[in-house]
Structure formats: structure tokens, C-alpha cells
Amino acid sequence: MIELKSVSKGYDGHSVLRDINLTIPTGRFVVLVGGSGAGKTTLLKTINALIQPDRGTVSIDGVATHAIEPHALRRSIGYVFQDVGLFPHMTVAQNIGITPQLLGIDDAEIAERVEGLLKLVALPAGLALRLPSQLSGGQRQRVAVARALAAAPRIVLMDEPFGALDPVSRGKLADDYRTLHRHLGLTSVLVTHDVTEAVLLADRIVVLADGEIVADGVPGALLQGHEDPRVNALFDAPRRQERRIREVAGA
Amino acid sequence: MHDQLIQALRLLPDRLAWHVILSASALALACALSLPLAVLAYRHRGLRWPLLGFSSLVQTIPSLALLALFYPLLLGLSALTKTVLHHGFSALGYLPSLLALSLYAMLPLLRNTMAALDGIDPAVIEAARGVGMTAKQRLRLVELPLAAPVIMAGVRTASVWTIGAATLSTPIGQTSLGDYIFSGLQTENWIDVLVGVAASAVLALVVDQLLARVERGLGASGRAGRAGTRLGLGALAVVLALALSPLLIPAAGGGYVIGAKTFSEQYILAELTAQRLERARAHVARKLNLGSAVAYRALAAGDLDVYVDYSGTLWTNVLGRTDNPGREAVLKQLTAELKARDGVTVLGPLGFENAYALAMQRNTAMRLGIRSLIDLTLVAPSLRFGSDLEFTSRPEWASLQTAYGLKFGQIKQFEPTFMYRALEGGEADVITAFSSDGRIAADNLLVLPDPRGALPPYDAVVLISPKRAGDSRLIGALGPLIGKIDAETMRRANLSVDRDTNKVSPAEAARSLGDSIGLPR
Numbered sequence: 047m048i049e050l051k052s053v054s055k056g057y058d059g060h061s062v063l064r065d066i067n068l069t070i071p072t073g074r075f076v077v078l079v080g081g082s083g084a085g086k087t088t089l090l091k092t093i094n095a096l097i098q099p100d101r102g103t104v105s106i107d108g109v110a111t112h113a114i115e116p117h118a119l120r121r122s123i124g125y126v127f128q129d130v131g132l133f134p135h136m137t138v139a140q141n142i143g144i145t146p147q148l149l150g151i152d153d154a155e156i157a158e159r160v161e162g163l164l165k166l167v168a169l170p171a172g173l174a175l176r177l178p179s180q181l182s183g184g185q186r187q188r189v190a191v192a193r194a195l196a197a198a199p200r201i202v203l204m205d206e207p208f209g210a211l212d213p214v215s216r217g218k219l220a221d222d223y224r225t226l227h228r229h230l231g232l233t234s235v236l237v238t239h240d241v242t243e244a245v246l247l248a249d250r251i252v253v254l255a256d257g258e259i260v261a262d263g264v265p266g267a268l269l270q271g272h273e274d275p276r277v278n279a280l281f282d283a284p285r286r287q288e289r290r291i292r293e294v295a296g297a
Numbered sequence: 298m299h300d301q302l303i304q305a306l307r308l309l310p311d312r313l314a315w316h317v318i319l320s321a322s323a324l325a326l327a328c329a330l331s332l333p334l335a336v337l338a339y340r341h342r343g344l345r346w347p348l349l350g351f352s353s354l355v356q357t358i359p360s361l362a363l364l365a366l367f368y369p370l371l372l373g374l375s376a377l378t379k380t381v382l383h384h385g386f387s388a389l390g391y392l393p394s395l396l397a398l399s400l401y402a403m404l405p406l407l408r409n410t411m412a413a414l415d416g417i418d419p420a421v422i423e424a425a426r427g428v429g430m431t432a433k434q435r436l437r438l439v440e441l442p443l444a445a446p447v448i449m450a451g452v453r454t455a456s457v458w459t460i461g462a463a464t465l466s467t468p469i470g471q472t473s474l475g476d477y478i479f480s481g482l483q484t485e486n487w488i489d490v491l492v493g494v495a496a497s498a499v500l501a502l503v504v505d506q507l508l509a510r511v512e513r514g515l516g517a518s519g520r521a522g523r524a525g526t527r528l529g530l531g532a533l534a535v536v537l538a539l540a541l542s543p544l545l546i547p548a549a550g551g552g553y554v555i556g557a558k559t560f561s562e563q564y565i566l567a568e569l570t571a572q573r574l575e576r577a578r579a580h581v582a583r584k585l586n587l588g589s590a591v592a593y594r595a596l597a598a599g600d601l602d603v604y605v606d607y608s609g610t611l612w613t614n615v616l617g618r619t620d621n622p623g624r625e626a627v628l629k630q631l632t633a634e635l636k637a638r639d640g641v642t643v644l645g646p647l648g649f650e651n652a653y654a655l656a657m658q659r660n661t662a663m664r665l666g667i668r669s670l671i672d673l674t675l676v677a678p679s680l681r682f683g684s685d686l687e688f689t690s691r692p693e694w695a696s697l698q699t700a701y702g703l704k705f706g707q708i709k710q711f712e713p714t715f716m717y718r719a720l721e722g723g724e725a726d727v728i729t730a731f732s733s734d735g736r737i738a739a740d741n742l743l744v745l746p747d748p749r750g751a752l753p754p755y756d757a758v759v760l761i762s763p764k765r766a767g768d769s770r771l772i773g774a775l776g777p778l779i780g781k782i783d784a785e786t787m788r789r790a791n792l793s794v795d796r797d798t799n800k801v802s803p804a805e806a807a808r809s810l811g812d813s814i815g816l817p818r
Contacts, residue, residue: 096427121429131424135442144438145428193428 047072048093048201048233053102055088062088063099064257072107072200075227075234077244079280080254086237087128089254090203093235094123106201121145124194124202128209128237130186132178138164138189139174145197163192168222184215191223195230202227204236208243220247242284245269253277304802305477305492313496315472319391320463320500323398324456331403332448335410336436345411352404360401360462367393368469368591372598389591389600390584394466394473401462402455409451413444442515449512453505460501464493468559469591470584470600474500479586484561484794484803485714552580553771556595556604559586560713561794562651562733562787564803565810566605566757572807573774573816589687590614593760597639602765603775607651609753611635613692624650624754631758640763644772645779649733649787652755653693656730656742658720669746673727674701681707683716683725693752700751714795733757733784735792757782781814789813 048070055063063085070076078086091097092104095116104111111119132141142163143156151159164171167188178186187207194202207223208216224247227234238244244251245265253261253268253276261268261277269285272278338344355363371388378386386392417440425439441448464475477493480486553574557567564585571581584601593615595601608627612618616634621627632643655670667673673680682705688694689708697703705727711719717736719725730737730744732755737744759778765771790810793801801809811818 094427096423116426117429117431117434119429120427125427127420127424127427129420131420131427133421133424133439134418135439148429148434197429 047107048235049105049108050089050092051103051105053089053092053099053104055085055092055097055099062257063092066102066257066259068252068259068262070233070235072233073231075224075236075247075249076252077248077250078235078237078252078254079239079241079244081239081280084254085257086239086254087205090205090235090237093201093203094120094125096120096125117148121149121197122199122201124197124199124232126187126190126194126202126204126207128205128207130178130190132186132189132193134178137175137177138169138181141178141189142192142196144193149197159196160192163196166195166226167192184211184219187211187215187219191219191226195226199232201233201235204234206238207236209238209240216243217246223247241280242287245284253280301486301488301800301802302492305486305489308476309492309496312472312474312476312493313500316460316463316474316497316500319394319398319466319471319473320456320460320504323395323459323463324402324452326395326399327402327406327455327459328452330399331406332410335407335414338407338411339414339440340432348407349404349411352400352407355400356404360397361465361468363401364394364397364462364465364469365588365591367397369594371396372594375598387600388598389595390466390470390472393469394463394471398459398462398466402459405451405454405458406448409454410444410448413447413451414440416447417443445515446512449508449515453508453512456504456508457501460497460504464497467586468588470556470587470595472584476586479559480564480803482712483559483586483714484564484800485797486800552582553602553765554582554584554600556587556592556601557583557585558589558592558604558606560731561803562731562791563605565790565794565806566647568804568807569778569810570603570605570759570775572804572811573778574771576818577770577774579770579774593641596760596762597641599762599764602762603771604760605647605757606760607755608646608758609652609693609755611758612753617692618753619692619696621750621753624756627754628756628758635760640766642761642763642766644759644761644775646756646758647778647782647787648780649757649782649784650755651731651733651757651787653688653752654730654732654744654747655697655727656720656737656744657727659741659743661726662743662745667743667745669748670697670701670703670751671748673745674703677703677705677727679706680726681705681709681724683719683728684708684710685713685716685729686710688729696751700749733787733791735788735790735795738788739792739796757787777816778814782810786810786813 050066050068053063053066054061066089078089080086088097092099095111098112133144136144139157139160142160146156146159160174161171164174169185169188169192173181173185178189181189190207194204208219211219220243226232236247248265251263251265251268252259255276260274261272268277268281272281334348338348368388371393375386375388421439421443422435425435430438463473464478466473467475467479474493474497477489477496481489481493555567555570557563567583567585571583574581584595587595589610592601592604593606593611596604608631611631612627616631622630628646635641635643655673657667662668665676667676689710709719709725713731716725716728717740720728720742721740730742732744736742759775761768761771790806793806793809794803808818
């Protein structure tokens with residue numbers, strides 16, 4: 047369970063997160079949506095202490111994260127970066143195996159895990175010795191997901207993980223991840239500005255605007271409409287898509 | 298010419314080895330200092346400006362001056378450790394060269410390392426934090442490997458600079474390829490100069506190419522990259538071990554260390570001293586091409602055992618005297634005062650003077666009606682004065698100006714060899730000649746008399762270091778030279794080395810000189 051209590055963060059007098067209270071029960075798939083500058087990524091990074099909040103506490107399974115060494119905390123949480131963030135000088139296998147390596151797991155065990163993870167994210171084993179620059183965009187995203195899962199974390203944080211992909215690979219990868227999430231019993235928190243993607247993936251959607259949570263609910267409920275016009279405006283896109291698809295299909 | 302080349306090449310292994318050891322250790326020391334400093338400045342931005350400022354400042358000091366400045370500094374330190382720890386160290390040669398060259402190599406290393414670290418994609422650094430690396434792991438696993446190719450480019454620049462600048466360590470007593478260049482320029486032995494220049498250029502090119510290979514290895518990431526990094530680190534360790542080894546060798550190797558300043562007469566007398574000592578079955582080491590002030594201080598500090606200096610030089614530069622009580626009195630007072638002050642023994646005069654004297658082409662002097670320094674004063678404002686590198690900053694020049702009111706139209710400084718050439722070629726009208734120089738007679742020059750005695754006497758005297766003061770083998774070997782070499786004999790020997798045709802090496806000239814004063818071979 048991830049708990050944020052009264053979390054605030056600001057830069058140069060400008061508030062990015064204002065008094066955030068959020069509880070994410072174990073096993074859920076929560077998607078944070080909002081426009082640019084809404085504070086989604088900042089919120090995500092406070093969970094694994096990449097960003098320290100100015101006020102408030104973040105705790106995981108009842109333990110406050112500021113009481114844990116940041117590097118130890120981060121090794122226990124998978125993280126997929128917005129711009130993939132693979133190490134350009136390391137092979138695919140080295141990238142995937144990095145956190146286990148930091149944890150001191152032996153090489154044979156790491157090799158076995160890498161092999162399994164490549165299978166899990168549906169990449170051919172032959173890619174293991176390639177460098178990130180020798181992969182396609184979709185392959186890189188899959189490697190990033192595999193890396194996030196390598197130390198068998200119970201929580202995975204993802205920042206626009208499928209952003210740079212074409213719609214087909216994007217849908218496929220999102221589906222594959224959703225399956226992994228269920229199989230591995232993960233708690234997943236994903237950030238996206240794409241509400242359609244949020245609707246397809248999430249158990250629960252949290253909408254951020256101007257550093258505050260303005261809506262929090264299951265996708266179906268949010269699609270019905272909301273009192274806050276900012277939330278409504280966001281969910282207008284999937285609603286219109288749905289209407290148009292029905293019209294076209296009906297005609 | 299063939300013989301000269303063979304003679305030059307015979308000295309190559311020793312000089313090249315020292316050049317490599319010196320350059321490599323200076324580079325290793327510079328890396329060992331610069332890399333951590335650059336990483337520190339990368340973490341703490343406030344350090345960047347002072348670090349880059351300091352290393353840029355060092356770069357603006359001419360390298361020869363930087364090398365020369367380290368000698369007195371280390372001499373002071375050595376004296377301090379001798380009093381405090383009862384264990385001094387040799388401030389001549391290796392150590393000052395190493396430190397000066399290392400400082401010099403720091404700028405490209407610091408600049409490239411900082412730029413390389415700053416140039417890493419911030420997303421990659423955040424990813425390193427995100428996967429759970431500590432700051433140290435981030436540096437070792439991500440930042441340094443990614444910065445390595447640019448850092449290596451800095452190492453390449455630094456190594457080429459260092460190999461070039463290492464030739465300048467010769468005047469502070471470090472054997473290097475610069476020995477060829479300095480003595481070659483003095484004796485107009487162009488083969489020597491070319492051998493020195495070519496050897497250091499080839500060395501620089503080879504090292505640059507090898508490092509380029511390592512750089513490409515580092516650029517190729519993954520497994521090959523890691524192998525490259527390991528190779529580099531291994532090489533660095535080897536180099537450091539090499540760097541420290543010369544310090545383990547006792548400075549004098551148990552033998553006698555003979556010094557010489559940078560001109561032909563000094564080389565010949567050093568060789569003559571060496572031949573006398575070798576005949577007495579003593580081991581000798583030579584430190585030729587020392588700066589004028591370096592030589593005396595090195596002798597007083599015990600880094601040299603014996604060399605020949607000139608009474609007037611010691612009188613004015615060491616004792617700071619400006620009066621001129623006459624040849625005998627100067628010698629007598631000098632002997633007493635050097636002993637009392639520094640424990641240095643003046644074994645005795647060789648018999649000839651090598652005085653500073655102003656000289657002109659004989660026909661120019663006749664045309665202008667100049668017969669002495671008094672006549673010169675009248676026309677000096679329309680004349681060009683060619684001085685050697687030190688004369689105009691010596692007290693003798695001040696006393697000449699006071700005694701005669703000399704004022705030249707223009708003053709230019711030359712290496713002694715080029716000073717004679719300038720007079721011959723008409724670029725200078727008056728020069729600071731040396732009275733024992735063979736070229737005075739050969740070029741038909743007029744040495745202008747000094748009727749007011751402004752210039753002190755310059756008797757060549759054999760000096761012995763404090764720790765060899767009672768050394769009977771040394772005194773026995775050199776005693777027979779005292780009072781035996783007259784000016785004409787010395788001039789002949791000097792000319793045989795300096796002339797354009799039928800040149801002989803200083804060692805051969807020393808043998809002939811020994812024969813002519815009746816010493817057994």
C-alpha cells in the first residue's frame with residue numbers, strides 16, 4: 047500500500063504539488079492523468095524519493111520512505127522513465143540486470159532472470175547483447191519495462207512509458223503490461239497525459255490539475271461526467287472518440 | 298656527420314628512457330590529481346571556477362619558467378625536511394620536473410573531464426538514481442564510462458604537451474631528450490638538435506596514436522568498452538609504479554655528480570673533470586645544461602659534487618658584491634666567504650679568465666673610432682646591443698651603466714651561439730663576448746678594454762660541494778688542473794667545439810686539452 051499524506055512540493059516559490067492525500071492499495075493499477083505541468087511526474091517521483099517533498103510524508107506498507115536509504119528504496123521499486131532512460135553504454139542484458147547487480151545477486155542468477163524477462167516482455171533472446179542504440183523504439187520500451195521488473199519489485203512506477211510509440215505497438219505493449227501487472231500481482235502507478243490510454247489500463251484514475259487531485263474514481267464513473275469542468279474537458283476526448291466510432295460503425 | 302649521428306644515437310636509450318619515465322609519471326600524477334578534482338567540481342559547482350582559473354593561470358606561465366621556479370621552491374622544502382626530519386631530498390632534476398609538468402598537464406585534463414561529465418544526458422543520470430545506484434556507483438558505472446572518451450581526448454592533449462615540454466627539464470638537471478636540443482644549440486651541433494627534436498616528436502606521435510586506440514576502445518561501449526577501461530586503469534597503475542621507481546634510486550648513485558652550465562667551455566671542462574675522475578676509477582654522472590643560478594645552488598645543496606664557475610659571477614650573483622678589489626683579492630675573499638657561508642670549497646683557479654667583455658667587429662670599431670668602453674659611450678645610443686640571455690639582468694650590467702653611462706639604442710637577447718651570429722650578420726653592433734671564447738680570435742673581434750674596472754675578474758674556479766670537501770680522490774684527481782689552463786689553451790679547445798667545420802665533441806676536446814697541458818691519459 048502506498049500512502050501520501052499532505053504532500054507538497056514547490057520550486058522557486060511556485061507550487062507544483064499542493065497538499066496531496068492519496069492511498070493506493072496493494073495490487074491496484076492507478077493511472078495519474080492531467081495536462082502538462084499538472085504535477086503528475088513530480089507526484090510519481092516522490093513515491094521512490096527521486097524528489098523529496100517539502101512537506102508531508104510518503105509511506106509504503108506503513109513505513110515512511112524518508113526513513114529508508116533512497117538507493118535501497120529505489121532498488122525495491124521498479125521505475126520506467128519517460129524517455130526510457132536506458133544506459134547507452136550497456137547492453138540490453140546489462141541494462142535489465144543492473145538492479146539485481148546492485149543488490150549483489152550472482153551473475154548466473156542474473157543471466158537466468160534476464161532470459162526470463164526478455165521472454166516476459168516478448169523480446170527475442172538474441173537482443174540480449176545489443177546496445178540500446180541498436181533497438182527500435184518499441185523494443186527499447188520493452189527493455190525499460192523488463193529492467194523495472196528485474197529485481198522482482200512489488201511496486202512499479204511508470205512515467206509516460208508508451209509515449210513515443212506508434213499507436214499499434216503502443217496498444218500491444220499496454221495490453222502486455224496490463225497482463226503482467228495481473229500475473230505478477232504488482233501495484234502499478236502510471237503517468238500519462240493520454241486519457242484514452244488511462245481508461246484502457248486503469249483500475250482507478252486520479253486526475254491532477256494545478257498540483258491538486260481534482261478527481262479520483264474508476265474509469266467508467268469519470269466517463270459519465272464530473273462536476274469539475276477541467277476533468278470534464280479531459281474526458282471529452284475519449285467520449286467523442288467513442289461517439290464517432292459508434293456513428294461510423296453504425297453507418 | 299656519420300660519426301656525429303652515431304655518437305648522438307648512442308646516448309638515445311638513456312635520454313629516451315628518462316624522457317618517457319618523466320612524461321609518463323607527470324601525466325599519471327596529473328591524472329591522479331585532475332580526475333578526482335574534476336569529479337569534485339562536478340558535484341560542487343562552486344569549485345569549478347577556482348580550479349579552471351588556477352589551471353589556466355598555470356598555463357600562462359611559460360613552461361621553462363615554471364620548471365625553473367620549482368627548483369628554488371623544492372630546495373627550500375628540502376632544507377626544511379632536513380632540519381625537521383633529518384632527511385632531505387634531491388631538489389634537482391626529477392622532482393621539480395615532475396611537479397611542474399604535472400601542473401602544466403592539468404588544464405586539458407580538468408577541462409575535458411568537467412565538460413565530459415556535464416555533457417551526460419540528465420535523463421541517463423536520473424535513470425541511474427532511479428534504478429537504485431548510490432552516488433559512488435553512479436560515478437563508476439555510468440558517469441565515468443560515458444565520460445571516458447572525452448576524458449581520453451584530454452589525456453591525449455595533455456600527453457602531447459607534456460612530451461614536448463619535458464625537453465625543457467634539461468636546465469634543471471633532469472636527463473631528457475632536451476639534452477640534445479640544449480647542448481646541440483650551444484655547440485651548433487645540428488645533428489644533435491635534430492635527433493632530440495625528431496625523437497620527442499616521434500614519441501609524441503606514437504603515444505598519441507596508442508591513446509587514440511584506447512579512446513576508440515572506450516567509445517565502443519559494452520563489453521569492449523569495459524575491457525578498454527580496465528586496460529587503461531591497468532596501464533595507469535604500471536605507469537605510476539614506473540613513475541615512483543626513479544625516486545628509489547639514490548640521486549648520485551654513489552658516484553660523483555659533475556655539473557655544467559649551458560655553453561661549450563662548460564661541457565669541455567665537465568668532460569675533462571669526468572675523464573680525470575674516471576682515470577681514478579671513480580663513477581661519474583653528468584648533469585649538463587644547468588641554469589647559471591641552478592648550478593651553484595645545486596652544488597651547495599649537495600645535488601652536484603663538482604663544477605667550474607667563474608669568480609666574477611660568484612662575486613656578484615652569490616655574494617652580491619659590486620666592488621672590484623682586483624683579481625687576487627676577489628679570489629681570496631671568495632674562497633673564504635663561500636666556505637663560511639655555504640661550506641663550498643673553492644679548489645682553486647684553472648688559470649684562465651672567461652670574462653664578460655663587450656666586443657665589436659674590428660672594422661666597425663675602427664670606422665667609429667672606438668678603442669675602449671669610454672669611446673663606446675659616445676656612440677652607443679645609435680648602436681644595437683646583443684646580449685646573452687642573462688647579462689642585462691646581472692649586476693655587472695648595472696655597474697657598467699653606472700661607470701660609463703652606457704645607453705644603447707636597442708638591446709636584444711640571444712643564445713650565445715646566435716649572439717655571435719648576430720654580430721657577424723649585422724643584426725647587432727656590440728655583443729657581450731666571453732674572453733675565453735675561441736670565436737673572438739676566429740671572427741676577428743675587438744674586445745673593448747674596461748679602463749674603469751667596472752667588470753670584475755672572471756677566473757675559472759673549480760668548486761666542490763660541502764659533502765665532498767675532504768674527498769681525497771676528488772681533490773687528487775682535480776688538483777693537477779689548477780693553474781694549468783691558460784686562456785689561449787681554453788680558447789683553442791672552445792673553438793674546436795664551436796667552429797663550423799672539423800667540429801669535435803666536448804669529450805674529444807677535453808682529451809686534447811688534457812694532452813696539451815701534459816696530463817697522462
